[in-house]
Amino acid sequence: MKSNIFEYQFTVTKSAIDDMNHVNNVVYLQWVQNVAKKHWESKANDVIRNTYVWVVLNHFIEYHNPAFEDDIITLQTWxxxxKGVKSERHTKIINSKSNKTLVSAKTTWCLLHKETLRPIRITEEISALFQAEK
Structure with missing residues (x-):
């Protein structure tokens, strides 16, 4: 089930920069989570968002190139x-000007029922939200 790529673009702010004058590794991880949330919110209606919530089971992240203040960044996720209660999401963080991949990440998410906070099988309704258009 390969889904369409969701993109989000922004400019790196000073608050993302560490003592080495580039984006801090933890910030990249926050961006991975932020773009996943934006993707979910762009697809799921209020009823679905009020019924379900996602939690991270694990992240695998590779740092390829640094980013700096004022760089324009494109986040891509899909x-x-x-299977069952788990979903595998990929994210690429790209320098928009150079088109270099800065970070690649793979995250395993678990779907929970928002009221009980218990894992729940990913429904066909949710799966259909993210299927690639043919």
């Missing part, structure tokens, strides 16, 4: 596949 769902690679899902």
């Amino acid at each position: 769902i690679d596949h899902h």
